[in-house]
Amino acid sequence: MTTQSDIGASEAAEVTVPTGGPVPTPRIPVPTGEAAPVANPVDAAAGDLADGPDTVQRAVGTPDELQPYPELGLRDDEYERIRQILDRRPTQAELAMYSIMWSEHCSYKSSKVHLRQFGEKAPPSDRLLAGIGENAGVVQISDELAVTFKVESHNHPSFVEPYQGAATGVGGIVRDILAMGARPVAVMDPLRFGAADHPDTARVLPGVVAGVGGYGNCLGLPNIGGEVVFDPCYQGNPLVNALCLGVLPVDRLQNKAAAGAGNVVVLMGAKTGRDGIGGVSVLASATFEEASEQRRPSVQVGDPFTEKLLIEACLELYDAQLVVGIQDLGGAGLTCALTETAAAAGTGMRVWLERVPLREPSMEPHEILASESQERMLLVVEPEKLEAVLKTAEKWGVLATAIGEVTPAQADGQPGRLLVTWRGHTVVDVPPGSLVDDGPVYARPMREPADLILLQADRAETLPRPATPDALRETVLRMIASPNLCDKSWVTEQYDRYVLGNTILAQPEDSGVIRIDEETGLGVALSVDGNGRYARLDPYNGAKLALAESYRNVAVSGAKPIAVTNCLNFGSPEDPGVMWQFAEAVRGLADGCAELGIPVTGGNVSFYNQTGAAAIHPTPVVGVLGVLDNVAERVPMGFAPTTGAERDLIFLLGE
Amino acid sequence: MPRVVVDVMLKPEILDPQGQAVANALPRLGVNDVSSVRIGRRVEIEFSGEPDLDRAREIADKLLANPVIEDFSIRLVEADDTEGARS
Amino acid sequence: MPRVVVDVMLKPEILDPQGQAVANALPRLGVNDVSSVRIGRRVEIEFSGEPDLDRAREIADKLLANPVIEDFSIRLVEADDTEGARS
């Protein structure tokens, strides 16, 4: 998925958080059987039109039906666009799909115009095999080997249900890495919490740490670093970012294009349930009684064991060259996977939705398309290889089901259409590119926050300094005791750092180092850093400083930095002050990368991190990856124990 | 002394990986007629005085269950009532 | 359709750190009259046909409980019997 992982489709509509609040008012009049024209013989044959799904046929016949698009986060003009594209009103399922794909989360509508700089300012690189826009950037590190890495956020779910939110955050980024053809080999977790002594931190922090550990440990991925930062600005909106590193032989690189008409579309992994359907449930509220909201959890529960099997099965399929295209299912579920794979190839797709294995048989088409159930991948497979694919899945004990097929582009060369039927009803008939590439793009208003001048004027130099030895002692003790500087082993001991046997450096080192090639000693170093307080004072330089810190951490471990990933955690883009912070941070990061000569290869934007009107500090988290030709030459951070007369000399570099 | 039993189960629509893992293992034991397994927690609370259902409900709500993903039910059970054939 | 419920609890002599952690947290909620908390598993088994208590006992004995550290009990429950006040 190339989406913002933590902001559900409904984020803008703010109806997801399951606090037992009121059910959104139904806006869809219940259609009556007579009112709908029964023109389609298949629909007619189904004979249950009154209770059946909203079909394309019915949409044509009932152009004036009121649709709950505002509740789904779509603006009037966005809804109008959809009607223009389709030349009719969208069906329920189509409306759900557009609302998901055109959300901030998936479309990057507020950030797109800024993120371009990462590409435009990036230095040329011959190492980059896949860059921004792919599931994760892929960087070549030797003739045969490449690595891929990316950081993503799962902030909001982790506040609601810390354990599962954090766990599924790890699961999601791991699938991104897997989708590139790589074996995931390590994770990191930059975390931000509210005040250490706030009672709610006692709920959130242990749950998040247990969730990151529980999922990663169960997948057998060493955790090689991260951050734990406390600041009251994160009290109602902790940040849970997760980074995954993967390794692949260069020729195993996968892509998501659903190429080749006639190829089979296979859904592999967990059954589909009503996970994280969130705002899309307003579509059903006319046909469900009040309690129905109860049945639509926004929180997904992770199943790392299934993910582990999915990883092994996928890698076996790649090695046997059994897949043409592959895409993970993340925050936007089947909707995103179907449209992105088809759009990437310019093909069409025909999907029989009733073939999707369901955890709950009563699910409706739009729910199946919007479900965020975890641990699923979408594969495109040549028909003659289908059996081998199903066999491999069976060997690993994961479900794999053919749910559709790739259809050709149109005769005039135009891309094909995505046609989805459900028990004989046509519920979706759209150009896939219209969901993926033609979403709205906004140049949102920006304004420097009014308080910035005051903040900047209050300079550190004016603070009282310890003047006596006692005061100095007191200051040092206070610093040592501060949660942000204290020992993090309560957290890091809950993570397995040893599994896979290639961890050369991990906590508490400046960067994590992983051996990639046991024969040659080739390895990579990774660090993630961010400083929200700096960025609040000066987002441009704050982002640069985060990059510089990460770059330094990698360099001092003995590695040559070669690539950058980032997770941009910000408040609401509809707030001009936040938007200004965002634009400045992106500009700073892009400039910094240009100065250091390394490209941004991927990343993630997380907006709407705020409590009421109060946004978090702008928090760009930057990950830098470096290469070590031989991990035996890594430089650990501690002084080496001295033997005899050979004493280490200590130098201080810089100003 | 009677005790209070709180049963905490995942809501029916929430994935239950634990139950699923057990259900998948059953055929190995030669069991093929089980259609579903759900696994939750059973919490037995003993009070020093009279068992207090309201208190127990409060504890369950605040501490034992996460209402976002779990339901719970509460009842009184006689201490020596094993609620079935204790094996 | 009735289902079979298997309750699996740690034997009384085996330390239950989870139960203890909950018990220790209670005073902070202002609860001081709880003398003990024990946490075990509640397993709900649905059969495709008639619920089979003997089958369930066999599953419990072989798989659901480890007799070295756990006891279990089995009973039939009506599907919609929530066994108490479902909150």
Next chain:
Amino acid sequence: MTARVGVVTFPGSLDDGDAARAVRIAGAEAVRLWHDDPDLHGVDAVVLPGGFSYGDYLRCGAIARFAPVMQTIVAAAQGGMPVLGICNGFQILCESHLLPGALTRNEHLHFRNRDQVLRIESAGTAWTNVFQPGQEVLVPVKNGEGRYVADQRTLDELEATGRVVARYVGGNPNGSQRDIAAITNEAGNVVGIMPHPEHAVEALTGPSLDGLGFFTSILKHLAGAPA
């Protein structure tokens, strides 16, 4: 002939590659065994590696016990074949009743990963014969359910018959009874250990090289064993 040591992969095994690497570094041939295949492919000894077999959501090792490969391993172990269970492997050996007692949730309820000193209490097993009794070794420990429990009688018997193979020293990481980190069966061919010797076999990746002894022990044992 180099010794052939099998390493079983269950779905959810995680340290299987590491166990195989340790076997190779010790100088034996690592033979990968698959949970669904009851054939042991002529191996001389077996390692059950760490991980979360079948997810271990119910109780660690509870489901792995029923894997086809375990049926063969249980029979072979009873016939004297050396078997080492590490972490999840230890749990599986207890669930399979090849070793007494059980492994339960860590007393502090957290997964814990740290470098841990162990004292080798028994050098009489197939997997510890290169150590000196009382020798202290440093290996990683990492588990969430590593607290060894058994009834007093069993514990006393383990102590009396020299079947406590290793104990935690300098802090008990999980609340194990009597600081037990590893035990063996009566014959000394089956050993279960909660910490991870396979992660202490290379200077670059481990806290020491002390773990290698467990794997060189099996070579010594097999070399001396009557064919």
